[in-house]
Amino acid sequence: MEYQMIIGGEAITSKNFFEVKDPATGELVGKCPIAEKGDLDAAVEAARAAFPAWSGLPDEERQGLCHAIGQVIEDNAEDLAKLLTREHGKPLNGIGSRFEMQGCAGWSHYTAELKLPVEVLQDNEEGRVEMHRKPIGVVGSILPWNWPLLIAIWHILPALRAGNTVVMKPSSYTSLSTLKMVEVINTVLPKGVLNIVTGKGGLGAWMSEHPGIDKISFTGSTPTGQKIMNAASQTLKRLTLELGGNDAGIVLPDANPSEIAESLFWGAFINNGQTCAALKRLYVHDSIYDEVCEELTNFTKNIPVGNGLDENNIIGPVQNEMQYNIVRRLVDDAVSAGARVLVGADPVAGPGYFYPLTLLADVTDDMDVCREEQFGPVLPIMRYSDVEDALSRANDSEVGLGGSVWTNDKAKAAAIACRMECGSVWINSHGMIQPDVPFGGVKKSGLGVMFGIEGLKELTTVQSIYGL
Known part of the structure; x- marks a missing residue:
């Protein structure tokens, strides 16, 4: 079976594919599209086009759509779990694929409930000062292969909840289940809010240096994180890097x-x-x-x-x-x-x-x-x-x-x-x-944190308004 990317809410095929095989048997699971640079450009363009309307939605409406993501994952959990097991190898049972799908749904619903209200920093005879949290723009998500769907949700939900749009690149080892989950999620989202491109080699590097991407969220190895940090410095992208541990x-x-x-x-x-x-x-x-x-x-x-x-x-x-x-x-x-x-x-x-x-x-x-x-x-x-x-x-x-x-x-x-x-x-x-608890590393284990209010703040910029 040939899988397809999702760009601007539409299924997009490719000229070239690579095979994904079951690590338990060596059998073919499916064929994954290889994105060209033009596909990434199209995904970024779709995300940028969707950003004004998405970030401008009333907070309650965006919250409801984030809950809808959790619900549609629950509705498709068994099919996603079976595909994940075939592609990744982790068992259906134990702390395996079904557990991962439960985590995806639960994390989605929890994150949907988070709010970042306006903070009043001063309100006296000298005037009122407010601090507002605003979405960054287009978030590029680069994913690992170990918990591909759960970590995808860790990247997607805070970004969307804060009003950002997303371009996602899964690991080439576990692209198929991520493609399927993004397809399912897109049934409840406006077009262009969540896009996914797949491939091998230079796709992550293209994302890291792309001028249309405002932030990179990356989970993976420390050496790759260092490369992303270097490439992202050219456009001063915001970064959240969750890297290796020992x-x-x-x-x-x-x-x-x-x-x-x-x-x-x-x-x-x-x-x-x-x-x-x-x-x-x-x-x-x-x-x-x-x-x-x-x-x-x-x-x-x-x-x-x-x-x-x-x-x-x-x-x-x-x-x-x-x-x-x-x-x-x-x-x-x-x-x-x-x-x-x-x-x-x-x-x-x-x-x-x-x-x-x-x-x-x-x-x-x-x-x-x-x-x-x-x-x-x-x-x-x-x-x-x-x-x-x-x-x-x-x-x-x-x-x-x-x-x-x-x-x-x-x-x-x-x-x-x-x-x-x-x-x-x-x-x-x-x-x-x-x-609900911030998670991140020190030393070469990364920059920033994920989860909870502190993690949500990483998907925003601060604007202070004086003299109200």
Whole structure:
């Protein structure tokens, strides 16, 4: 099946297509159009043409249309989930495609309810000063492949709610489900408000430098974010960049290994480890190190892994060959350097990019599996004896997206959390984001935040009006 782009509310085909294959089987899922530069120009032109009317709608009307997006996603959730599973590999069940669709609908409805009222900064005998939040214009959204539909909603809804129009580019690995969701959303929106172009190679770079795009929202790797930042500087675009992480968790000696094992597992292996804010480095106190390793291993061995269309599976394949090879290299190098395999690390030959859930013990901080973001089904577990040493090692990273502390002592947890160099810290869990709490990183993990009122503000400019 050949899919089509949506530009100005119309389905647009292309001269050229690329194949999208199921990462679990290698079978063809569909053919995705390759946009030319003229297609991007047309999408930007459509978004700019739609902007005056969309931004000029009464707030209640725009709010209602944002709720309509949530409803139409709910109405089409099962079909979208099945396509997402075939294209991405994540299971229908567990924290998989159906979960992602629920998140898309819920995030849409929550964001629709957000408001940015006029703020009165001064109102006295000297006069009245008001601060107004105004939409930026055309927002360019560049998406990753790990949570393609949910992150699309994270980009789309705040932009639209604030009165902007959007041109979206999904990852070439997961374009089909995004094309379908944008098609569905366009049934409830005015033409040109939400546009989508697809392709490989230079499309993201064209967007980053396009003079008709006023802001870029990007979720993806730090190197790509740096390229976008450089290209966007030529037109001084606004930027929100949610970039890579190498999240550390610190398990204090008072933690109960049997009680935390399940939460540790899902903190690390949600979405098969292919999550920017997943737990990627685990520091465990010497006194409970072996017990934590044992409890985690026992839990991991019972997780059903396989084709995501099988209702019994809750973990699927790695999404693409490139990432599969990265995971395999990191594990093989660690084992060669002395890491001990608790479970996994021995992929079975066959169709699909299936890599076993892997736990590595006796890992040292100088190993690449600890220094680099694995972005896959592997968790290195390191020892420590002094919490100050663990904190120093956790902070010894160029990135700072998330972190976690595992303990029964909330006072100790709070004291350590405040010293972790990252945008979010969780106590006795990891990566549990929510739509009303700002989410973003420090260091090379990005610029700005998403979610809630603070995230909505990122899609606006400030205008101060004096003398009213």
